[in-house]
Amino acid sequence: MLNRRDFLRVVGIGSAGAAAGFALAELNAPNPARLIPYLIPPEDIIPGVANWYASVCRQCGAGCGIVVKVMEGRAKKIEGNPIHPISKGGLCARGQAGLQVLYNPGRIKNPLRRIGERGKGEFQEITWEEGLTILSKNLKELRDRGEGDGLYLLTSPISGHLKLLLKNFMNAYGSSKYFAYELINYENLRFANNITFGQNSLPHYDIENTNLLLSFGADFLTTWISPVNYSYAYGHMRQGRPGLRGKVIQVEPRLSLTGANADEWVAVKPGTEGLLALAIAYEIVEGGYYKGEDRGKWLAALERFTPRDVAKVTEVAEERIIGIAREFSKTKPSLAIGGENVSSYENGVSNLVAINILNYLAGNNIGISGGIIPNRDIEKSSFIPVNSLMQDASKGKIKTLILYDTNPVFTTPGAVKVEGQLKNIPLIVSLSSFMDETTLLSDLILPTHTYLEDWGDNFTEPSVGYPVATIMQPAVNPVFNTKSVGDIFIHLARNLAGVFQKEIPWTDFGAYLQASWKMVYNKHKDMKEIRETTFEEFWNNLLSKGGWWKEESQAGKKVYISVNKITPYLPKGPASFDGDDKDYPFYLTLYPHSSYMDGRGANLPWLQELPDAMTSVVWGTWIEMNPERATTMGIKEGDVIEVESPFGKIYAPVCLYAGQRPDTISIPIGQGHKFYGKYAEGRGANPLDLLPFKVDERTGAVSHNSTKVKITKTNSPGRLVKMAGWTKELGRDIVQTITPEEFQVKEG
Amino acid sequence: MKRFLLYLTVAIITFTIGYNINLIYFSDRAPEQPINFSHKVHAADNSIPCLYCHIYADKSTISGVPSVQKCMGCHKIIKTDSPEIQKVVSYWEKKEPIPWIKVYNLPDYVYFSHKRHVKASVPCQRCHGDVAKMDRITRQTVIFGVPFLRVSPLKMGWCLDCHKNGAKEFIGGPVRNGTDCWTCHK
Ligand code: SF4
Numbered sequence: 001m002l003n004r005r006d007f008l009r010v011v012g013i014g015s016a017g018a019a020a021g022f023a024l025a026e027l028n029a030p031n032p033a034r035l036i037p038y039l040i041p042p043e044d045i046i047p048g049v050a051n052w053y054a055s056v057c058r059q060c061g062a063g064c065g066i067v068v069k070v071m072e073g074r075a076k077k078i079e080g081n082p083i084h085p086i087s088k089g090g091l092c093a094r095g096q097a098g099l100q101v102l103y104n105p106g107r108i109k110n111p112l113r114r115i116g117e118r119g120k121g122e123f124q125e126i127t128w129e130e131g132l133t134i135l136s137k138n139l140k141e142l143r144d145r146g147e148g149d150g151l152y153l154l155t156s157p158i159s160g161h162l163k164l165l166l167k168n169f170m171n172a173y174g175s176s177k178y179f180a181y182e183l184i185n186y187e188n189l190r191f192a193n194n195i196t197f198g199q200n201s202l203p204h205y206d207i208e209n210t211n212l213l214l215s216f217g218a219d220f221l222t223t224w225i226s227p228v229n230y231s232y233a234y235g236h237m238r239q240g241r242p243g244l245r246g247k248v249i250q251v252e253p254r255l256s257l258t259g260a261n262a263d264e265w266v267a268v269k270p271g272t273e274g275l276l277a278l279a280i281a282y283e284i285v286e287g288g289y290y291k292g293e294d295r296g297k298w299l300a301a302l303e304r305f306t307p308r309d310v311a312k313v314t315e316v317a318e319e320r321i322i323g324i325a326r327e328f329s330k331t332k333p334s335l336a337i338g339g340e341n342v343s344s345y346e347n348g349v350s351n352l353v354a355i356n357i358l359n360y361l362a363g364n365n366i367g368i369s370g371g372i373i374p375n376r377d378i379e380k381s382s383f384i385p386v387n388s389l390m391q392d393a394s395k396g397k398i399k400t401l402i403l404y405d406t407n408p409v410f411t412t413p414g415a416v417k418v419e420g421q422l423k424n425i426p427l428i429v430s431l432s433s434f435m436d437e438t439t440l441l442s443d444l445i446l447p448t449h450t451y452l453e454d455w456g457d458n459f460t461e462p463s464v465g466y467p468v469a470t471i472m473q474p475a476v477n478p479v480f481n482t483k484s485v486g487d488i489f490i491h492l493a494r495n496l497a498g499v500f501q502k503e504i505p506w507t508d509f510g511a512y513l514q515a516s517w518k519m520v521y522n523k524h525k526d527m528k529e530i531r532e533t534t535f536e537e538f539w540n541n542l543l544s545k546g547g548w549w550k551e552e553s554q555a556g557k558k559v560y561i562s563v564n565k566i567t568p569y570l571p572k573g574p575a576s577f578d579g580d581d582k583d584y585p586f587y588l589t590l591y592p593h594s595s596y597m598d599g600r601g602a603n604l605p606w607l608q609e610l611p612d613a614m615t616s617v618v619w620g621t622w623i624e625m626n627p628e629r630a631t632t633m634g635i636k637e638g639d640v641i642e643v644e645s646p647f648g649k650i651y652a653p654v655c656l657y658a659g660q661r662p663d664t665i666s667i668p669i670g671q672g673h674k675f676y677g678k679y680a681e682g683r684g685a686n687p688l689d690l691l692p693f694k695v696d697e698r699t700g701a702v703s704h705n706s707t708k709v710k711i712t713k714t715n716s717p718g719r720l721v722k723m724a725g726w727t728k729e730l731g732r733d734i735v736q737t738i739t740p741e742e743f744q745v746k747e748g
Numbered sequence: 749m750k751r752f753l754l755y756l757t758v759a760i761i762t763f764t765i766g767y768n769i770n771l772i773y774f775s776d777r778a779p780e781q782p783i784n785f786s787h788k789v790h791a792a793d794n795s796i797p798c799l800y801c802h803i804y805a806d807k808s809t810i811s812g813v814p815s816v817q818k819c820m821g822c823h824k825i826i827k828t829d830s831p832e833i834q835k836v837v838s839y840w841e842k843k844e845p846i847p848w849i850k851v852y853n854l855p856d857y858v859y860f861s862h863k864r865h866v867k868a869s870v871p872c873q874r875c876h877g878d879v880a881k882m883d884r885i886t887r888q889t890v891i892f893g894v895p896f897l898r899v900s901p902l903k904m905g906w907c908l909d910c911h912k913n914g915a916k917e918f919i920g921g922p923v924r925n926g927t928d929c930w931t932c933h934k
Pocket of ligand 1: 058059061062064091092094095096226227
């Protein structure tokens with residue numbers, strides 16, 4: 001029992017405890033949250049309610065329509081524009097990560113002028129007025145000296161009115177040196193299409209409605225041409241037509257994500273895909289599936305490529321070649337496409353021509369639904385082979401180089417030595433949102449808006465069987481002190497005065513865009529597809545829909561391919577590789593990483609932590625190797641190996657990958673940045689350092705599958721970070737399988 | 749020893765009680781605001797409807813604090829000699845927003861939409877108390893001048909109470925999906 005003293009003590013302790021608790025809670029009380037009102041509320045913003053702006057994705061050339069969710073002036077999410085004919089509401093990981101382009105801490109926040117030595121990265125912030133004056137003074141001097149042609153402009157392949165503006169600017173200035181460069185380009189494909197179908201453009205590949213897709217190394221689900229659109233089409237082809245499931249055969253030495261989705265994988269020997277296509281063509285003609293009058297001529301042209309002979313070179317069994325040929329001819333409609341992998345051999349164009357003619361021989365799949373629907377003619381692309389650019393640089397022809405949205409130092413083979421050549425250029429100006437390897441070497445940096453802050457438009461190639469124009473509009477106000485590229489050139493034109501004023505009279509790029517669309521409207525307003533009666537209405541619809549498209553498929557015209565015309569372009573033999581077989585036993589195939597593409601996505605943390613779909617690797621570069629071959633060489637997964645070509649070497653950990661031929665290793669392109677913000681720098685290795693400078697002579701497109709390599713195990717530190725640990729089921733019956741025989745018995 | 753344990757237990761229990769009394773009944777009770785704004789003057793004496801100032805309440809998840817421009821809309825003319833109004837004017841002239849202190853605060857894992865509730869004609873007073881009687885905004889009911897229980901504890905059980913039963917007054921039955929986790933936690 002408590003006595004009185006104890007009772008008092010208890011009461012005392014109790015009150016002291018309660019008071020202490022109360023006081024502590026008081027001290028612990030969080031700072032009160034504030035409610036900060038607007039000073040003057042913006043009319044179009046309701047806090048907490050999102051505005052969605054339609055625009056276009058610029059993370060690759062596909063031109064997907066997007067909608068950007070903006071709340072209180074901040075972009076929060078990007079989705080596919082559901083009514084847009086290319087994205088159809090879908091968006092790839094790179095498109096999703098666009099927000100991190102906008103809000104990236106590595107963005108250049110103010111115009112910069114180099115103060116230290118070139119390449120040292122010492123810059124001083126200047127004002128826009130100063131920056132533009134430096135450049136326009138330089139341009140004026142150049143022109144007064146009569147060296148106007150010394151102004152070079154190198155951009156990524158852009159389309160639409162920005163391209164037109166840049167062209168007008170260069171013309172008015174008196175320079176013919178406006179070029180575009182990108183590592184992953186489709187120049188070879190355009191060229192091959194011109195030879196076979198007479199159209200120098202990318203057609204619409206109607207994967208959606210085909211019944212048999214024969215794909216030669218086209219990884220169309222992740223990176224090839226228009227992945228979001230093709231993924232949609234692929235889904236429809238497989239599951240969107242009740243009772244009908246299209247079949248996919250994928251021919252490639254390394255199993256890509258698309259290959260993993262295919263019904264059949266043909267692990268052809270690298271460099272012989274074109275020959276395989278010709279053997280299939282031979283069988284189609286020989287087997288009587290091709291019924292044209294010139295059958296004899298075709299047979300004569302193809303006689304060297306009998307399945308029996310080709311089987312030896314390609315390491316694909318004769319019966320299999322014949323089987324594919326028969327299936328391809330009998331299934332209607334069928335479609336053969338040649339992708340990045342085959343176009344990147346040194347004889348890329350030839351391979352693509354060989355693949356193209358399959359579509360013709362197997363029943364003229366051209367111009368029909370489920371086949372190839374040729375595009376309208378497009379203007380010649382301004383693609384420049386880097387070697388000719390570099391030659392001009394070394395000869396001192398380039399006086400001033402303006403770069404926009406392109407990073408040639410990173411995206412050209414190491415053997416080109418772009419960095420050294422750039423030294424010969426007196427003034428390099430970079431219009432870039434990020435400090436990348438090329439921007440670091442420039443003398444003047446004028447930071448540009450990202451695509452979420454800028455005006456613009458995009459005319460998509462390939463379209464989807466009908467023309468698609470997508471409008472880009474600013475979803476948010478500029479985050480930093482940057483400018484629109486269009487505005488930079490308009491401003492320069494104003495500073496240079498004279499003839500420019502006449503050519504480029506607009507005050508800003510947005511006004512220019514609207515004026516240009518007004519011209520388009522006035523020209524076409526009588527078309528039945530344009531229902532709006534005034535331009536204002538048309539423009540508003542353009543902005544709210546996200547663009548303009550015709551919404552109906554054009555029937556393509558049939559083509560006739562003449563044997564004689566085509567024969568000189570057919571592959572003569574396997575593609576050649578640098579490095580002899582004895583010293584360099586492995587074929588090297590490089591492929592664009594599904595999230596970094598040619599490396600531009602490497603500074604976005606979301607993409608860095610997104611596991612690769614096939615290997616589940618994150619954060620670094622890895623070398624894919626056949627597990628059995630690795631075992632015989634004593635190499636384990638995660639071992640860092642040295643990959644050496646006749647031109648250079650890199651180090652990276654091995655990832656054992658069963659979808660790899662024993663005589664081939666594959667490395668994704670995209671990592672290994674030296675300067676590209678904190679998320680990209682010092683991660684992995686750039687496999688382009690291994691490459692010789694080889695191009696397909698006919699187009700100048702870089703052949704990134706053109707060397708052989710040797711590998712050596714090293715003890716260098718390095719780590720392979722993989723999300724999936726184990727490829728075996730360990731008896732857990734996770735994937736339940738059934739043999740075809742059992743299936744037939746069960747399903748009747 | 750035994751006794752010491754007893755003291756300790758008592759101390760711990762009372763400490764917890766004291767702490768929680770503060771937390772539940774006293775914290776953020778009626779913070780002093782940067783301007784001595786009176787809801788009573790505005791909502792009762794001058795019968796200004798809530799939505800006149802809290803303009804987003806029927807349009808958005810948040811009800812919105814009136815912009816400084818809104819205050820100035822009236823106070824350019826009205827009561828310009830009052831020192832409190834002069835504070836408003838000085839904010840306006842400095843082009844600075846007034847840093848009001850938040851009284852009703854929900855954690856960020858709760859999704860709450862004013863619009864939904866206003867559209868279902870739940871009166872503001874149901875959760876915010878009889879604001880028109882308050883000079884300084886407070887979360888306590890006041891009985892004989894002594895602050896007492898909270899108007900709304902803003903606890904989950906309290907929300908669910910209304911979602912399950914109380915909603916009859918407004919929508920004639922329980923809220924559809926009103927007890928679904930994802931209705932409020934998304
Ligand atoms: S494919 Fe992806 S990156 Fe390319 S435009 Fe479409 S969403 Fe953007």
